[in-house]
Amino acid sequence: MSRFGRFLFGRRARRRWVHLILGGALAMPYVFVGQLVVGPATDSRYVFNDLPLQLLSFTVGLPLATLTAVLFPLTRSLEAGAVRSLCGVDASLLAYGPARTRAAKGRTAAWFTLHLGVGGIISGMSLAVPPFAGFLIALPLIVWLGGAGTVELPASLDQPWVPALAPVAGVAALLALAGCAAVSGLLLARWAPALLGPTPEDRLAAAEARAADLAVRNRLARELHDSVGHALSAVTLQASAARRVLDTDPEFVREALAAIEDTTRRTVGELDAVLGVLRVDDAPGTAPAPTLAADLGGLLRRTRAAGLRVTARVDTDPEALPPVLSREAYRIVQEGLSNALKHAGDRTSVALRIEAVDEHLEITVENPLSHASPCRPGGGHGLRGIADRARLLGGTTQAGAAGGTWRLAVRLPMNCP
Structure with a gap:
């Protein structure tokens, strides 16, 4: 009732x-x-x-x-x-x-x-x-x-x-x-x-809107991981190395502190560029995103200051790369070096090769596994981000251990817009 x-x-x-x-x-x-x-x-x-x-x-x-x-x-x-x-x-x-x-x-x-x-x-x-x-x-x-x-x-x-x-x-x-x-x-x-x-058209439009929103969120996550994550890894290793030789090598400590200052200052600018993803494109006052042509030298200098011995060979002109390719290639190189810092430790030799082969840009990062540390819980986002960047550009990614060496190989088409 x-x-x-x-x-x-x-x-x-x-x-x-x-x-x-x-x-x-x-x-x-x-x-x-x-x-x-x-x-x-x-x-x-x-x-x-x-x-x-x-x-x-x-x-x-x-x-x-x-x-x-x-x-x-x-x-x-x-x-x-x-x-x-x-x-x-x-x-x-x-x-x-x-x-x-x-x-x-x-x-x-x-x-x-x-x-x-x-x-x-x-x-x-x-x-x-x-x-x-x-x-x-x-x-x-x-x-x-x-x-x-x-x-x-x-x-x-x-x-x-x-x-x-x-x-x-x-x-x-x-x-x-x-x-x-x-x-x-x-x-x-x-x-x-x-x-x-x-209607089916309404569902399609809603799905496209969700996909666009997810793409922006994924891009923001990749940018934050690659820029800020790399900087924090480098600063951590630099501070750790400086602490160990604080009483015996003051000159190295000064260099490490200078590298930390340079890294953090640079990262603030990169963070502003990353947050620009949330703003209107090309908004006034937004710092430009780093590229391979303009920022590779600084990236190598800061990485070496963290204690990583990097041997770099660049067999192509970065200035001739399309802007999108140059920007994404920089992030890929940055994440590759960051992985070496986190998982291979400082004082480790890393070989970096950037070359143009058959209308493709090939990026290779190799480092020995003898001093590799176990992966931290929740890791693996860096390699996933690299694979996402390569896939969006129509390229491929291979990563894995072979013969005591960790090798990251990325192949990107040169005809990016």
Whole structure:
């Protein structure tokens, strides 16, 4: 019994009833337009006082509501918002934007017409039934206080038992009204996803937007890992080496501190460039991203200051590389050297080769595994970032141990935009 009561008068049922009444309110302008058509057509001056003519006006006005939904794409957004708020429909099942395609406009028009049609009927019942039901419920009291002649009933109902049963009929009318509203609201809630749900085009646009957002987030993560992660690794090794020789080699300590200062200053500029990903492209005041042509020398100098013995061989002109390729190649080299710092330790020899072979830029980083330290928990993001950068440029990546040497080989096409 309580479940039946919640179905008729629960919070969700009441909110759906309000949604239907709003549909009736939206239908009123179309009914008025229909009356302007029906009145002259039927030669009637008082359409509002004639129930059949009112229903006819309502029927004439509904096609105008259909036309409105077709002509104004934002109708879908407004209706979907009302359904989300009042009908208890999951927001993921409804479209967010206006109807753009012909199919979406047709479904929106069908929903709008249905909402206003059913809402108009329920609204009319909500206006007429409660006063009538109240009269029936109060009829025995009226007759008892005023006498049998107080209320004139039709001859067929002029019986002594009619006032006694009138309250039952009044309560039944109210329950019937609530039942009609609850059932209508439930049906509209079930039909809403089919008529106001996203079309395949909407789903595709949403998927593209999510993919673009994910691409920006992944790019930001790669940039932060490669720039800030490399700097922190270098600074950690420099500070550790300086601490060990603090009392025996002051000159090395000064060099290490100078390298730490240079690394942190440089990283602040790179961090500003990374955060530029979150701003509008080419925003004023955003530091340019480092490139192989302009920043390879500084990267090698800072890495060597951290204690890594780097042998670099560059057999191509970095100035001739496309900007995108130069920027991504710098990040790949930076991450390769950073991996050597973290996993091979300082005082380790690293061989770096950058060369152009068959219209491809090949980057190779090799270091011995004799002093390799175990991977830290959660590691491996650097190699994944390198693979992502290479894949976005149409290149390939190979990384692994062979013969006591760790080798990272990246091959990138030279014809990048």
